[in-house]
Amino acid sequence: MLLPLLDVLQSVPILSYLPVAVLGLTAFLPERLAVELASIFLIFTSQAWNLTFAWYQSLITIPGELREASIIFRFHPYLRFRTLELPFAAIHLIWNSMMSWAGGWFFLMAAEMFTVGARDFRLPGLGSYLQEAANRGDTRALGWGLATLVVLIVALDQLVWRPLLAWAERFKLEMVESEIQASSWFYEALKGSRVRSSLWRSFAALDQWLSMRSLRRSVTAKGKNRKLSHSMFYGLAVFFGVLLVFGAAWAGKFLFSLPGSYWLLIAEGAGATALRVAAALVISVLWTVPVGLLVGLNPRVASWIQPAVQIAASIPATALFPILVLGLLHLPFGLNLGAVLLMLAGSQWYILFNVIAGARTIPQDLKNTALLLGLSWKQRWRILYLPALFPYLVTGAITASGGAWNASIVAEYVHFGGQRLGTVGLGALIAQATERGHYVLLFAATLTMSVVVVILNRVLWRRLYRLSEARYKLG
Amino acid sequence: MPEPLLELRDVTQVYRSGTRAFLALKDVHLTLAEGEFVVLLGPSGCGKSTLLRIATGLQKPTSGVVLYRGEPLRGVNPRATIVFQTFALFPWLTVLENVEVAAAARGLPPAERRRRALEMLDRVGLDGFEEAYPRELSGGMRQKVGFARAMVVEPELLCLDEPFSSLDALSAAALRGELLELWHSGKISTKAILMVTHNIEEAVFLGDRLLLMEKDPGRIVAEVRVPLAPPRRHQTGEFRAVVDEVYALLAGETQPEPVELGSAPGEPGRVRALxxxxxxxxxxxxxxxxxxxxxxxxxxxxxxxxxxxxxxxxxxxxxxxxxxxxxxxxxxxxxxxxxxxxxxxxxxxxxxxxxxRLRRLPIVRWLLELLEAAEGGRLRGEVVARALELQFPQKEAEKQFKVIVDWGRYAELFAYDDATDALYLETATRATT
Missing domain, CATH: 1.10.3380.30 (Sec63 N-terminal domain-like fold)
Incomplete structure (x- = not known):
């Protein structure tokens, strides 16, 4: 039940939450605080589903015998969490956090400065600074802002993510030593320091306390607790059920109040956006496959290019967007081109990462065989590389297409320097509806986007994924 | 006779798939007395691992009772542990931590659990490897950690689930000897051992009593007592006599052809799985x-x-x-x-x-008739697989499909195209490609 739900939640474009959150919160909180919370909420939603998904996926892939071992040795819940579930999910969670974090940067500008209806909200922050600079066309200020952003991203990468990854190396499930290991100078430096040992001590104390608590609880409360949680579960289920029915009825009524002409607009927009997403994906695949393969096949190149790519990927293209549009406006289909480029910027990295990873896993035996057989470049592509990369390509494309749909909201409609520019598209409709406070349209367009994304996932991506699992899985 | 440590009465395990029910275990009786080393021996798929999980309380049988010291077992038996085939060590914990964590789950204070873990590691000969991670160890060493972890909680009943079958032959032989040494030394708290294996020599080498199992449905068909005093040697005549006896019991006798072949799917009688x-x-x-x-x-x-x-x-x-x-x-x-x-x-x-010869097997005949009746002599593999699922549990049905395709391809009775999932008679025209 959880998986389809997460699927749907992930498909809802996060920017659509914004007006709902802002209006909901300003109703009972001071405006400053409400907007701040709404902004955090927005960035939270862009990350939460992804992480929940990663956690859930990890839990269901824990090997049966490890689980059985934790039962037969009677691990209490906390011990099971700490020695089995958390370590098992750690790498997955950290990678997904990194991805989500990059996604957060991407929407930073939209989340810190926006108009809802007649009201203009802005928060102090790098996002609104960049947007303001872009609006005024102040390239110097924009440059400084961008530089700050890059420094911030690199610093976070070096001081937070790398050390975490290096630390999480120990949670690799493989029973063999692998040659590629994440390393971090900062982590190495921390290892011997006093800060770490005192941190460690407080962690150990907390761990001990939690462990004792869980042990005592699991001894004293047997059976009784379960009954209680059962009735609580049913209570919650009924509550949400009722809520769902009322929500659906209200939504139905709400949607019917939207004139037919708007629905036509939505359909047209969905088609246009779908075409742009497809274009962005095709372009991504066309350039990332050869480049990713080249990088992945050369471990030495990969070792210095990968971190560079990671940094490039986490620079939010939204920050560059206004400049880009400025340059493209004079061309025919300028904004269209710009929109596709921004979607590209928001999605191509997922594919590139996956292709590099895929290329690294092609077995040496197969590469040697291809050489020994004297296969031409063309044959090698057709027989070895493309089939071997296919599963990775599909995985990357699934994430990328989600990212592209989401990016359409910022990509298809811009306003800066007093100008408002928009093209035909579902994203543009959502952005305009937000700005004008046209909530029925916002709701209808958002719903349409979710439905389209879910249908695409079910019909297209899931099938491709199954095909890749069944036929092109190496080893 | 003293009260048995463990007793299973009328244990039956049924798996349901769709509307059909398959018997994984049927009416199993089993007793285990203190001081006994009992081995469950049988072909893969006879339900011996399931039986081990039922005996420890990891799994609840569909019907029947599990008694431990005369009391019905509720939940996991706190006095039992398992050594797993795949070791089931936590790869992110060191050897010492892997053993300690089992003691920690019982609420022992840190100093005490460390003392016990070190002592147990010493006893299985892993001194010096305390800080190593499982991935640094060979299979044999890893399984020693598995044994140390199982014994550090001082179980009365030690269950072994094919503990030697993922080791190389030499490591397995060494570890078997060391297990017997620990067991006969009387220095461990273990009162009885229940082991699962499909290796006949291993069973005769270790067990006091062997329970031979058969599949379809999983059941105990014979019991063999091993009257050999330790140390047992593989080369002696007495040892070989017991091994011979077990082979004779497990291999059975060739039956007259109609009995041997069984009936085709959908017909009355027992369908013989390949x-x-x-x-x-x-x-x-x-x-x-x-x-x-x-x-x-x-x-x-x-x-x-x-x-x-x-x-x-x-x-x-x-x-x-x-x-x-x-x-x-x-x-x-x-x-x-x-x-x-x-x-x-x-x-x-x-x-x-x-x-x-293949044409005489009812299940092959059945498939050939299906193919001949089908348009163009071809069928989707999925259709055949579904039909097999009416006869066998899902996993077994998949296996049967695989074996039939393998044998049929070799005999050139029919061909199978994996890409289009098409099964077709060799005489039928090939799909135009």
Whole structure:
């Protein structure tokens, strides 16, 4: 039940939450605080589903015998969490956090400065600074802002993510030593320091306390607790059920109040956006496959290019967007081109990462065989590389297409320097509806986007994924 | 007779898939007294691992009771532990931590659990490896950690789930000896051992009492007491006599053909599942039998000469019996005249003989009739797989499909195209590609 739900939640474009959150919160909180919370909420939603998904996926892939071992040795819940579930999910969670974090940067500008209806909200922050600079066309200020952003991203990468990854190396499930290991100078430096040992001590104390608590609880409360949680579960289920029915009825009524002409607009927009997403994906695949393969096949190149790519990927293209549009406006289909480029910027990295990873896993035996057989470049592509990369390509494309749909909201409609520019598209409709406070349209367009994304996932991506699992899985 | 430590009464395990129910275990009785080392021995798929999980309380049987010291078992038995086939060590914990964590789960204070873990590691000979991670150790060493972890909680009942089957032969032999040393030394708290294996020699080497199991449905069919005093040696005549006896019991006797073949899917009577053995393996066994004069062999010797494990050998023998290439009686195997002809034939003639014999198997006949009735002599593999699922549990049905396709392809009775999932008669026109 959880998986389809997460699927749907992930498909809802996060920017659509914004007006709902802002209006909901300003109703009972001071405006400053409400907007701040709404902004955090927005960035939270862009990350939460992804992480929940990663956690859930990890839990269901824990090997049966490890689980059985934790039962037969009677691990209490906390011990099971700490020695089995958390370590098992750690790498997955950290990678997904990194991805989500990059996604957060991407929407930073939209989340810190926006108009809802007649009201203009802005928060102090790098996002609104960049947007303001872009609006005024102040390239110097924009440059400084961008530089700050890059420094911030690199610093976070070096001081937070790398050390975490290096630390999480120990949670690799493989029973063999692998040659590629994440390393971090900062982590190495921390290892011997006093800060770490005192941190460690407080962690150990907390761990001990939690462990004792869980042990005592699991001894004293047997059976009784379960009954209680059962009735609580049913209570919650009924509550949400009722809520769902009322929500659906209200939504139905709400949607019917939207004139037919708007629905036509939505359909047209969905088609246009779908075409742009497809274009962005095709372009991504066309350039990332050869480049990713080249990088992945050369471990030495990969070792210095990968971190560079990671940094490039986490620079939010939204920050560059206004400049880009400025340059493209004079061309025919300028904004269209710009929109596709921004979607590209928001999605191509997922594919590139996956292709590099895929290329690294092609077995040496197969590469040697291809050489020994004297296969031409063309044959090698057709027989070895493309089939071997296919599963990775599909995985990357699934994430990328989600990212592209989401990016359409910022990509298809811009306003800066007093100008408002928009093209035909579902994203543009959502952005305009937000700005004008046209909530029925916002709701209808958002719903349409979710439905389209879910249908695409079910019909297209899931099938491709199954095909890749069944036929092109190496080893 | 003193009260048994563990007793299973009328244990039955049923798995449901869709509307059909399959018996994984049927009416199993089992008792285990203090001081006993009992081995559950049987072919893969006979439910012996399931039985072990039921005995420890990891799994609840569909019906029947599990008594521990006369009390019905509720939940997981706190006095039992398991050593797993795949070790089930936590890769992110060191050897010492892996052992300690089991003691931690019982709420022992840190100093005490460390003392016990170190002592247990010392006892299994892992001194010096405390800070190593499992991935740094060989399979044999890893399983020692598995044993140390199981014994650090001082279990009364030690359950072993094929603990030696993922080790190389030499490490396995060494570890078996060390297990017996610990067990006979009386220095561990373990009161009884229940082990699962499919390796006959291993069972005879370790067990006081062997419970032989059969599949379809999983049940205990015989009990063998091993009257040998330790230390047991593989080469002695008494040891071989017991091994021979077990082979004879597990291999059974070749039955008259109609009984041996069983009935086709959908017909009344027992449908005979094909043993999961590759064709090449069958040909190899027939050649080995033909190569020695006399044509009669002791099965247990054959296993030794060919260096195959007993489970694989018994499955191959079962397949050859089905095909009518060998007969088995009292633990001896003999090539039939047909089997002799097969051994002497060339590549193409072998295929013809194999095809002729395959056509007699009810399950193959059934499939051929289905294909002939189908339009163009072709069917989707999925259709056949579904039909097999009405007969076998899902996993077994998949296996049966795989074996039928493998054997049928070799015999050139039908072909299978994996890309389009099409199963078609060799006589049918190939799909235009």
């Amino acid at each position: 043993p999961d053995v590759p064709v090449a393996s069958l040909a190899g066994l027939v050649e080995a039998l033909a190569a020695t004069p006399g044509g009669r062999h002791d099965l247990y010797k054959l296993a030794g000469d060919l260096h195959v494990d007993s489970d694989h050998l018994l499955r191959s023998v079962e397949a050859l019996e089905l095909l009518g290439f060998v007969t088995v009686a009292k633990g001896d195997i003999a090539l039939t005249p047909l089997g002799g002809t097969f051994a002497g034939a060339g590549i193409l003639a072998r295929k013809e003989i194999f095809a002729a």
